[in-house]
Amino acid sequence: MINVDIKKDTFWDRNKKSGGYLFRKKATEVTVSICRFILLFGLCFLILQPVLNKISVSFMTEEDLFDPIVISIPVHFTSANYTLAAEIMNYKQGFLNSLVISLTTSLVQIAMCTLVGYGFARFKFPLKKLWFAFVMLVIVIPPQVISNSLFLSFRFFDILGIVKLLNHGEALNLRGSIIPYYLMCFGCMGLKDGLYIYMIRQFFRNIPVDMEEAAYVDGCGMFRTFVTIMLPEAKPIITSCFLFSFVWQWTDGFYSRMFLGTTTLVSTSISRIVDSLGAYMQRILGVTVTISQAYSNCILSTGTLMVVGPVLILYLFAQRQFVESISSSGIKM
Amino acid sequence: MEKKKKHKLVGLEKRKAIAGYWFIAPFIIGFLVFMIRPFFQSLYMSFTNVELGAGKFEMVWSGLENYYFSFRKDPDYVQLLTTELLRMVLYSFAIIVFSFFVSLILNQKFHGRALVRAVFFLPVILSSGVMLGLESNNQLVASLQQTVEEATVGINVTDGLKTILTTAGVGTRAFEWVFEVIDNIYDVALASGIQIIIFLSGLQTIPRSMYEAADIEGCTAWESLWKVTFPMISSLFLVNWVYTVVDFCMRSDNEVIDKIQKIMIEQQNYGAASAMTWIYFLIVIAFVGVTSLAISKGVYYGD
Numbered sequence: 022m023i024n025v026d027i028k029k030d031t032f033w034d035r036n037k038k039s040g041g042y043l044f045r046k047k048a049t050e051v052t053v054s055i056c057r058f059i060l061l062f063g064l065c066f067l068i069l070q071p072v073l074n075k076i077s078v079s080f081m082t083e084e085d086l087f088d089p090i091v092i093s094i095p096v097h098f099t100s101a102n103y104t105l106a107a108e109i110m111n112y113k114q115g116f117l118n119s120l121v122i123s124l125t126t127s128l129v130q131i132a133m134c135t136l137v138g139y140g141f142a143r144f145k146f147p148l149k150k151l152w153f154a155f156v157m158l159v160i161v162i163p164p165q166v167i168s169n170s171l172f173l174s175f176r177f178f179d180i181l182g183i184v185k186l187l188n189h190g191e192a193l194n195l196r197g198s199i200i201p202y203y204l205m206c207f208g209c210m211g212l213k214d215g216l217y218i219y220m221i222r223q224f225f226r227n228i229p230v231d232m233e234e235a236a237y238v239d240g241c242g243m244f245r246t247f248v249t250i251m252l253p254e255a256k257p258i259i260t261s262c263f264l265f266s267f268v269w270q271w272t273d274g275f276y277s278r279m280f281l282g283t284t285t286l287v288s289t290s291i292s293r294i295v296d297s298l299g300a301y302m303q304r305i306l307g308v309t310v311t312i313s314q315a316y317s318n319c320i321l322s323t324g325t326l327m328v329v330g331p332v333l334i335l336y337l338f339a340q341r342q343f344v345e346s347i348s349s350s351g352i353k354m
Numbered sequence: 355m356e357k358k359k360k361h362k363l364v365g366l367e368k369r370k371a372i373a374g375y376w377f378i379a380p381f382i383i384g385f386l387v388f389m390i391r392p393f394f395q396s397l398y399m400s401f402t403n404v405e406l407g408a409g410k411f412e413m414v415w416s417g418l419e420n421y422y423f424s425f426r427k428d429p430d431y432v433q434l435l436t437t438e439l440l441r442m443v444l445y446s447f448a449i450i451v452f453s454f455f456v457s458l459i460l461n462q463k464f465h466g467r468a469l470v471r472a473v474f475f476l477p478v479i480l481s482s483g484v485m486l487g488l489e490s491n492n493q494l495v496a497s498l499q500q501t502v503e504e505a506t507v508g509i510n511v512t513d514g515l516k517t518i519l520t521t522a523g524v525g526t527r528a529f530e531w532v533f534e535v536i537d538n539i540y541d542v543a544l545a546s547g548i549q550i551i552i553f554l555s556g557l558q559t560i561p562r563s564m565y566e567a568a569d570i571e572g573c574t575a576w577e578s579l580w581k582v583t584f585p586m587i588s589s590l591f592l593v594n595w596v597y598t599v600v601d602f603c604m605r606s607d608n609e610v611i612d613k614i615q616k617i618m619i620e621q622q623n624y625g626a627a628s629a630m631t632w633i634y635f636l637i638v639i640a641f642v643g644v645t646s647l648a649i650s651k652g653v654y655y656g657d
Contacts, residue, residue: 054464057459057462057464058464060459061459061470064456064474064543065470065473065474067539067540067543068473068474068476068477068540068543068544069473069476072480133380133381133384136377136378136380137377137378137380137381139377140373140374140375140376140377140378141377141378143374144370144371144373144374144377145367145370145371145374146370146371146372146374146375147371149374152378152381152382155381155385155389156381158389159385159389160600161596161600161639161642162389162393162635163600163603163604163635163638164604165603165604165611165614165631165635166393166396166631166632166635167388167389167392167393167396168618168631169396169399169618169624169627169628169631170391170392170393170395170396170399170628171388171392172618173395173404173624174391174392174395204388205384205388207380207384208380208381208383208384208385208387208388209380209381209384209385210384210385210388210389218381237366243369243370243373243376244373244376247377268479268482269482269483271483272482272483272484272485273482273483273484274483274484275483275604288483288484289484291484292484325485328485329480329485332479332480333479333480336476336479340472340475343475343478343479344471344472344475344551
């Protein structure tokens with residue numbers, strides 16, 4: 022029982038010894054963390070609230086929407102909104118189309134962007150600076166600037182007059198078909214491709230050159246070196262660029278409306294859902310009905326959830342890849 | 355003569371140069387076909403009347419008529435343009451400031467940091483593309499917001515502050531802008547996901563020893579924020595500024611773009627649509643150029 026005498030200094034004793042410094046320090050720390058918590062909680066709530074709100078609304082019946090007592094938890098729990106929204110949006114078809122198109126275009130885009138990014142990162146060639154300036158230009162120029170011209174040139178598609186010769190003097194109408202968009206993806210001109218090239222180049226620049234040089238010395242060709250040695254190294258950035266590309270393609274409205282107008286996609290059908298709801302009701306009931314603002318918004322919320330759902334799940338699982346790709350690429354100007 | 359010889363590539367260098375061109379060939383082809391050609395065609399189109407025929411289209415030179423049309427005849431283009439540009443300046447500035455301070459907070463050590471970071475990045479995924487336009491249209495959410503606002507009128511701190519500041523009569527216009535941003539903080543938060551991460555990655559590259567040195571020299575935290583942190587990540591301000599402004603132009607709730615698409619697809623007036631796009635584009639590019647030049651003057655590049 023010797024230890025009893027040697028009492029450990031309490032916080033206040035130590036505080037006295039330090040002349041009040043310890044307490045002040047502790048107090049500031051606690052206040053700062055409380056303020057930080059409140060601020061961050063508020064901001065996070067701000068961002069998440071619409072999603073949570075939509076989830077609660079999507080399970081409500083029309084009655085609940087007008088019930089002033091019901092705020093977030095529905096009284097008459099229903100999943101009918103989901104069935105209706107799926108029917109109106111032609112969800113199954115749209116989902117499949119969107120999945121296939123997003124997957125294939127992102128694959129093409131990222132494959133091409135990886136090639137180009139590697140080329141910019143590792144090779145010295147004349148006019149390299151100029152070409153890279155053009156990449157920056159692609160990032161900066163909004164696609165809207167060239168959209169009207171692209172629109173027309175795909176409407177009347179022709180390569181040096183060859184098509185006209187074969188097709189009795191008429192140019193090919195590629196509007197509404199997927200081909201032009203794939204062509205653009207092959208040319209690294211798809212959705213935000215400049216950005217991917219930039220990110221991939223940054224990543225490759227940070228990998229040491231030793232392994233490549235060893236491969237060259239051993240007689241490995243340029244392309245083979247790229248495929249067998251550099252590609253495995255660049256897996257993280259390629260996966261994250263692929264994820265970005267997939268997600269942005271999934272929700273994209275501009276390119277989809279421009280080039281894929283006739284294909285049912287989740288992103289294009291969600292932007293028309295309110296109008297389609299009216300048409301659907303009219304078809305079912307046979308008479309023109311006015312749908313209440315609240316109900317059409319409820320269906321809109323449900324549809325939005327259904328479009329965003331798959332992407333949200335993807336984000337939950339691959340959150341690291343999304344966030345860290347940007348920080349790891351070391352963006353600088 | 356000698357200089358030229360030096361620059362001539364030989365052996366492995368030459369082979370590498372050729373390989374380099376092979377690697378970037380897809381970009382070159384795509385750029386020439388899908389960027390340069392439409393770019394100049396659309397510029398040319400803005401000076402012409404585009405007439406659609408069966409299986410072909412013709413462009414008839416009409417000089418500056420389309421530009422005259424967009425500025426003088428079209429009822430709401432000029433008005434849309436000015437409001438949209440003002441909004442762009444205001445919001446880009448707000449987004450930069452907001453994301454800078456949020457990234458400062460997120461750079462501190464606390465529990466659940468990864469979660470908060472994930473939440474802040476969420477809008478990059480969720481509010482991209484068409485989703486953004488839907489968000490602002492959703493009247494159900496808007497009406498809910500209104501009820502909350504009406505219920506809290508008078509007891510609201512910002513409202514009280516607003517009344518005091520606006521009745522003070524000094525710089526009313528500036529306050530109005532600030533309040534507009536604060537009222538729409540949700541939009542600002544949604545648009546700053548990527549910027550926050552970029553700032554955060556920059557903050558993490560600043561060596562700790564610099565802060566320690568500053569601390570020993572007697573710098574307060576506030577001083578070291580402006581004397582150490584700010585210069586060290588100033589180059590990222592430039593990146594973020596350009597990204598924000600450009601991103602703002604491509605948002606789907608941009609009214610000028612909406613207007614242009616309406617003219618193009620519904621009225622089939624390709625000439626006027628091109629002219630309007632070019633006016634908008636030139637103003638934005640000029641704005642980006644001038645501001646980033648100004649920012650780059652102040653950027654500190656370390657060594």
